[in-house]
Amino acid sequence: xxxxxxxxxxxxxxxxxxxxxxxxxxxxxxxxxxxxxxxxxxxxxxxxxxxxxxxxxxxxxxxxxxxxxxxxxxxxxxxxxxxxxxxxxxxxxxxxxxxxxxxxxxxxxxxxxxxxxxxxxxxxxxxxxxxxxxxxxxx
Amino acid sequence: xxxxxxxxxxxxxxxxxxxxxxxxxxxxxxxxxxxxxxxxxxxxxxxxxxxxxxxxxxxxxxxxxxxxxxxxxxxxxxxxxxxxxxxxxxxxxxxxxxxxxxxxxxxxxxxxxxxxxxxxxxxxxxxxxxxxxxxxxxx
Numbered sequence: 001x002x003x004x005x006x007x008x009x010x011x012x013x014x015x016x017x018x019x020x021x022x023x024x025x026x027x028x029x030x031x032x033x034x035x036x037x038x039x040x041x042x043x044x045x046x047x048x049x050x051x052x053x054x055x056x057x058x059x060x061x062x063x064x065x066x067x068x069x070x071x072x073x074x075x076x077x078x079x080x081x082x083x084x085x086x087x088x089x090x091x092x093x094x095x096x097x098x099x100x101x102x103x104x105x106x107x108x109x110x111x112x113x114x115x116x117x118x119x120x121x122x123x124x125x126x127x128x129x130x131x132x133x134x135x136x137x138x139x
Numbered sequence: 140x141x142x143x144x145x146x147x148x149x150x151x152x153x154x155x156x157x158x159x160x161x162x163x164x165x166x167x168x169x170x171x172x173x174x175x176x177x178x179x180x181x182x183x184x185x186x187x188x189x190x191x192x193x194x195x196x197x198x199x200x201x202x203x204x205x206x207x208x209x210x211x212x213x214x215x216x217x218x219x220x221x222x223x224x225x226x227x228x229x230x231x232x233x234x235x236x237x238x239x240x241x242x243x244x245x246x247x248x249x250x251x252x253x254x255x256x257x258x259x260x261x262x263x264x265x266x267x268x269x270x271x272x273x274x275x276x277x278x
Contacts (some may be wrong), residue, residue, distance in 0.1 A: 004242060021163040026250050027151050035215055037224045044265050045224050047213060075184060076174055076258070083247060083259060085176045086182050106245055106261040108222060119215070122245040125265025126183045 004075050007082040010109050010116035015070045021060035023053060030116040039122040041103050065093045069114075070105070080111040090125060098137055102128040144215050146221040149248050149255040152207045154227075160199035162192060170249055170256040178261040180242050204232045209244070217248040227262060242265040 001009075010029070017025035028034055030049050038052040039045045040059075046052050059066075067090070074085040088103040108120035140148075149168070156164035156260050169175055169188050177191040178184045179198075198205075206229070213224040229241040247259035 035247070039224075039245065039263060041208075042264060042266075043182065043243075044226070045213075047224070074174075074176065075240050078220050078249060079218045081217050085178075085259070087183070087184075103260065104182075104184050104261070105257060106176070106178065106247075108245075108247070110217060114223075120224070120245060122243070122261050122263065124178060125181060127181075 001076040007075050007077055007109055007116050011084045011107055014118055015068055018068045023057050023060060025054050030132050032121045037120045041123050041125045067091045082109045100128060101124050142216040146214050146216055146248055150223045150246055153257055154207055157207045162196050162199060165195050168257050170258045176259045180262050180264045207224045221248045239267060240263050241265050
Protein backbone atom coordinates (compact mmCIF):
# COMPACT_ATOMS: atom_id res chain seq x y z
CA UNK A 1 0.00 0.00 0.00
CA UNK A 2 1.41 3.43 -0.89
CA UNK A 3 2.12 6.08 1.75
CA UNK A 4 -0.66 8.20 0.25
CA UNK A 5 -3.13 5.34 0.56
CA UNK A 6 -2.13 4.75 4.19
CA UNK A 7 -2.63 8.46 4.97
CA UNK A 8 -6.00 8.39 3.21
CA UNK A 9 -7.03 5.47 5.43
CA UNK A 10 -5.81 7.27 8.57
CA UNK A 11 -7.89 10.28 7.55
CA UNK A 12 -10.92 8.04 6.95
CA UNK A 13 -10.44 6.46 10.40
CA UNK A 14 -10.74 9.93 11.96
CA UNK A 15 -14.10 10.51 10.26
CA UNK A 16 -15.29 7.01 11.18
CA UNK A 17 -14.47 7.82 14.84
CA UNK A 18 -16.46 11.06 14.48
CA UNK A 19 -19.45 9.20 13.02
CA UNK A 20 -19.24 6.49 15.66
CA UNK A 21 -18.99 9.23 18.34
CA UNK A 22 -16.43 6.96 19.95
CA UNK A 23 -13.63 8.47 22.06
CA UNK A 24 -11.90 5.07 22.20
CA UNK A 25 -11.61 5.08 18.38
CA UNK A 26 -10.32 8.68 18.58
CA UNK A 27 -7.53 7.44 20.89
CA UNK A 28 -6.42 5.10 18.08
CA UNK A 29 -6.44 7.94 15.53
CA UNK A 30 -4.40 10.56 17.42
CA UNK A 31 -0.70 10.64 18.35
CA UNK A 32 -1.95 11.16 21.88
CA UNK A 33 0.80 13.41 23.24
CA UNK A 34 1.09 16.98 24.50
CA UNK A 35 2.04 18.42 21.10
CA UNK A 36 -1.29 17.58 19.41
CA UNK A 37 -3.39 20.56 18.25
CA UNK A 38 -7.12 20.63 17.49
CA UNK A 39 -9.21 23.54 16.17
CA UNK A 40 -12.95 22.89 16.11
CA UNK A 41 -14.96 25.14 13.73
CA UNK A 42 -15.09 28.71 15.06
CA UNK A 43 -13.10 27.86 18.20
CA UNK A 44 -9.63 28.58 19.55
CA UNK A 45 -6.94 25.91 19.35
CA UNK A 46 -6.82 23.17 21.96
CA UNK A 47 -3.28 22.00 22.81
CA UNK A 48 -2.43 18.50 24.03
CA UNK A 49 -4.36 15.27 23.43
CA UNK A 50 -5.72 15.09 26.97
CA UNK A 51 -7.75 18.30 26.48
CA UNK A 52 -8.56 17.40 22.85
CA UNK A 53 -9.98 14.08 24.06
CA UNK A 54 -12.20 15.93 26.57
CA UNK A 55 -13.51 18.18 23.79
CA UNK A 56 -14.53 15.16 21.69
CA UNK A 57 -16.18 13.55 24.73
CA UNK A 58 -18.30 16.73 25.10
CA UNK A 59 -19.16 16.79 21.37
CA UNK A 60 -20.06 13.09 21.41
CA UNK A 61 -22.26 13.48 24.50
CA UNK A 62 -24.57 15.95 22.75
CA UNK A 63 -28.10 14.65 22.23
CA UNK A 64 -28.21 15.65 18.57
CA UNK A 65 -26.81 12.89 16.40
CA UNK A 66 -24.33 14.03 13.80
CA UNK A 67 -22.88 12.55 10.65
CA UNK A 68 -19.89 13.86 8.79
CA UNK A 69 -18.61 13.07 5.30
CA UNK A 70 -15.14 14.04 4.06
CA UNK A 71 -14.61 14.72 0.37
CA UNK A 72 -12.24 16.40 -2.08
CA UNK A 73 -9.17 15.08 -0.25
CA UNK A 74 -5.82 16.58 -1.28
CA UNK A 75 -2.99 14.53 0.25
CA UNK A 76 0.74 15.35 0.52
CA UNK A 77 3.35 13.06 2.07
CA UNK A 78 6.88 14.28 2.93
CA UNK A 79 9.06 11.75 4.75
CA UNK A 80 7.20 10.91 7.99
CA UNK A 81 4.74 13.83 7.88
CA UNK A 82 1.60 14.05 5.76
CA UNK A 83 -1.19 16.57 5.50
CA UNK A 84 -4.68 16.29 4.08
CA UNK A 85 -6.92 19.15 2.96
CA UNK A 86 -10.54 18.04 2.72
CA UNK A 87 -14.09 19.32 2.81
CA UNK A 88 -16.41 18.17 5.62
CA UNK A 89 -20.15 17.99 5.06
CA UNK A 90 -21.89 17.78 8.42
CA UNK A 91 -25.51 16.73 8.97
CA UNK A 92 -27.06 17.28 12.39
CA UNK A 93 -30.31 15.60 13.36
CA UNK A 94 -32.15 17.82 15.83
CA UNK A 95 -35.54 17.64 17.52
CA UNK A 96 -37.08 19.92 14.92
CA UNK A 97 -35.42 18.41 11.87
CA UNK A 98 -32.19 18.12 9.96
CA UNK A 99 -29.56 20.85 9.75
CA UNK A 100 -26.41 20.83 7.65
CA UNK A 101 -23.13 22.70 7.51
CA UNK A 102 -19.77 22.53 5.77
CA UNK A 103 -16.20 22.96 6.95
CA UNK A 104 -12.73 23.04 5.43
CA UNK A 105 -10.22 20.84 7.25
CA UNK A 106 -6.45 20.57 7.41
CA UNK A 107 -5.33 17.32 9.06
CA UNK A 108 -1.65 16.59 9.75
CA UNK A 109 -0.42 13.04 10.37
CA UNK A 110 2.93 11.75 11.65
CA UNK A 111 4.30 8.26 10.96
CA UNK A 112 5.43 6.59 14.18
CA UNK A 113 6.54 2.96 14.15
CA UNK A 114 4.84 2.49 10.79
CA UNK A 115 1.46 3.94 11.83
CA UNK A 116 0.13 7.31 10.68
CA UNK A 117 -1.26 9.19 13.68
CA UNK A 118 -3.08 12.55 13.66
CA UNK A 119 -1.12 15.42 15.23
CA UNK A 120 -3.23 18.37 14.00
CA UNK A 121 -6.94 18.70 13.13
CA UNK A 122 -8.04 22.17 12.06
CA UNK A 123 -11.63 22.60 10.81
CA UNK A 124 -13.24 25.91 9.95
CA UNK A 125 -16.71 26.90 8.78
CA UNK A 126 -17.27 27.55 5.07
CA UNK A 127 -20.43 28.65 3.27
CA UNK A 128 -22.90 25.81 2.84
CA UNK A 129 -25.11 25.74 -0.26
CA UNK A 130 -28.36 23.83 -0.26
CA UNK A 131 -30.18 22.81 -3.41
CA UNK A 132 -32.64 25.68 -2.84
CA UNK A 133 -29.77 28.15 -3.26
CA UNK A 134 -28.72 26.75 -6.62
CA UNK A 135 -29.44 28.72 -9.77
CA UNK A 136 -32.77 27.73 -11.32
CA UNK A 137 -31.04 26.67 -14.51
CA UNK A 138 -29.35 23.68 -12.91
CA UNK A 139 -31.82 22.96 -10.12
CA UNK B 140 20.21 29.24 14.52
CA UNK B 141 17.96 26.33 15.51
CA UNK B 142 15.38 24.83 13.15
CA UNK B 143 12.64 26.14 15.42
CA UNK B 144 14.05 29.66 15.27
CA UNK B 145 14.27 29.48 11.45
CA UNK B 146 10.62 28.36 11.27
CA UNK B 147 9.63 31.14 13.66
CA UNK B 148 11.32 33.64 11.34
CA UNK B 149 9.61 32.16 8.26
CA UNK B 150 6.27 32.51 10.05
CA UNK B 151 7.09 36.13 10.96
CA UNK B 152 8.01 36.84 7.31
CA UNK B 153 4.50 35.74 6.29
CA UNK B 154 2.91 38.24 8.68
CA UNK B 155 5.33 40.99 7.58
CA UNK B 156 4.23 40.35 3.98
CA UNK B 157 0.60 40.61 5.13
CA UNK B 158 1.25 43.91 6.91
CA UNK B 159 3.23 45.27 3.97
CA UNK B 160 0.37 44.14 1.67
CA UNK B 161 3.13 43.10 -0.71
CA UNK B 162 2.56 40.21 -3.13
CA UNK B 163 6.27 40.24 -4.02
CA UNK B 164 7.14 39.50 -0.38
CA UNK B 165 4.46 36.76 -0.39
CA UNK B 166 6.27 35.14 -3.34
CA UNK B 167 9.38 34.86 -1.13
CA UNK B 168 7.37 33.27 1.72
CA UNK B 169 5.53 30.53 -0.20
CA UNK B 170 6.81 27.35 -1.83
CA UNK B 171 5.14 28.65 -4.98
CA UNK B 172 4.02 25.39 -6.55
CA UNK B 173 0.75 23.68 -7.38
CA UNK B 174 0.57 21.76 -4.09
CA UNK B 175 0.24 24.88 -1.89
CA UNK B 176 -3.05 25.23 0.02
CA UNK B 177 -4.55 28.40 1.51
CA UNK B 178 -7.73 28.77 3.58
CA UNK B 179 -8.72 32.37 4.31
CA UNK B 180 -11.07 32.83 7.31
CA UNK B 181 -14.54 31.53 6.48
CA UNK B 182 -13.60 30.52 2.94
CA UNK B 183 -13.05 27.30 1.02
CA UNK B 184 -9.50 26.11 0.35
CA UNK B 185 -7.56 27.56 -2.57
CA UNK B 186 -5.21 25.07 -4.24
CA UNK B 187 -1.98 26.04 -6.02
CA UNK B 188 0.17 29.11 -5.45
CA UNK B 189 -0.95 30.85 -8.66
CA UNK B 190 -4.54 31.13 -7.35
CA UNK B 191 -3.38 31.81 -3.78
CA UNK B 192 -1.27 34.71 -5.09
CA UNK B 193 -4.33 36.15 -6.86
CA UNK B 194 -6.33 35.96 -3.61
CA UNK B 195 -3.67 37.95 -1.74
CA UNK B 196 -3.56 40.53 -4.56
CA UNK B 197 -7.33 41.02 -4.11
CA UNK B 198 -7.00 41.28 -0.31
CA UNK B 199 -4.11 43.75 -0.62
CA UNK B 200 -5.98 45.92 -3.15
CA UNK B 201 -8.82 46.62 -0.67
CA UNK B 202 -9.05 50.25 0.36
CA UNK B 203 -9.24 49.46 4.08
CA UNK B 204 -5.78 49.19 5.57
CA UNK B 205 -5.23 46.14 7.76
CA UNK B 206 -2.66 45.14 10.33
CA UNK B 207 -2.19 41.65 11.69
CA UNK B 208 -0.24 40.46 14.73
CA UNK B 209 0.60 36.79 15.37
CA UNK B 210 0.95 35.56 18.94
CA UNK B 211 0.96 32.39 21.04
CA UNK B 212 3.07 30.50 18.48
CA UNK B 213 3.36 26.73 19.00
CA UNK B 214 6.07 25.35 16.68
CA UNK B 215 6.85 21.72 15.79
CA UNK B 216 9.67 20.64 13.47
CA UNK B 217 9.90 17.07 12.09
CA UNK B 218 12.68 16.53 9.56
CA UNK B 219 12.01 18.95 6.67
CA UNK B 220 8.42 19.79 7.64
CA UNK B 221 7.32 22.19 10.36
CA UNK B 222 3.97 23.51 11.49
CA UNK B 223 3.00 26.54 13.53
CA UNK B 224 -0.23 27.08 15.44
CA UNK B 225 -0.73 30.76 16.25
CA UNK B 226 -3.39 33.32 17.02
CA UNK B 227 -3.91 36.24 14.63
CA UNK B 228 -5.22 39.57 15.90
CA UNK B 229 -6.43 41.62 12.95
CA UNK B 230 -7.13 45.37 13.03
CA UNK B 231 -8.95 46.92 10.07
CA UNK B 232 -9.04 50.70 9.59
CA UNK B 233 -12.29 51.62 7.84
CA UNK B 234 -13.88 54.91 6.84
CA UNK B 235 -16.02 54.95 9.98
CA UNK B 236 -13.38 53.75 12.43
CA UNK B 237 -11.38 50.79 13.58
CA UNK B 238 -12.64 47.20 13.59
CA UNK B 239 -10.87 44.15 15.01
CA UNK B 240 -11.11 40.39 14.71
CA UNK B 241 -9.21 37.28 15.69
CA UNK B 242 -8.32 34.07 13.88
CA UNK B 243 -6.63 30.77 14.67
CA UNK B 244 -3.97 29.78 12.12
CA UNK B 245 -2.18 26.58 11.18
CA UNK B 246 0.83 27.26 8.96
CA UNK B 247 2.89 24.42 7.44
CA UNK B 248 6.43 25.00 6.15
CA UNK B 249 8.71 22.78 4.08
CA UNK B 250 12.52 23.08 4.03
CA UNK B 251 13.83 23.22 0.47
CA UNK B 252 17.52 23.88 -0.18
CA UNK B 253 17.91 25.17 3.38
CA UNK B 254 14.99 27.63 3.21
CA UNK B 255 11.67 27.14 5.01
CA UNK B 256 8.81 27.89 2.62
CA UNK B 257 5.08 28.00 3.42
CA UNK B 258 3.05 25.16 1.88
CA UNK B 259 -0.21 25.55 3.85
CA UNK B 260 -1.88 28.57 5.48
CA UNK B 261 -5.20 27.85 7.18
CA UNK B 262 -6.83 30.68 9.16
CA UNK B 263 -10.28 30.50 10.74
CA UNK B 264 -12.38 32.98 12.69
CA UNK B 265 -12.45 32.72 16.49
CA UNK B 266 -14.41 34.80 19.00
CA UNK B 267 -12.85 38.21 19.58
CA UNK B 268 -13.11 39.75 23.04
CA UNK B 269 -12.82 43.50 23.52
CA UNK B 270 -12.07 45.09 26.88
CA UNK B 271 -15.75 46.07 27.15
CA UNK B 272 -16.65 42.37 27.20
CA UNK B 273 -14.38 41.59 30.15
CA UNK B 274 -15.89 40.87 33.53
CA UNK B 275 -16.15 44.04 35.66
CA UNK B 276 -13.88 42.53 38.29
CA UNK B 277 -10.80 42.55 36.06
CA UNK B 278 -11.66 45.47 33.79
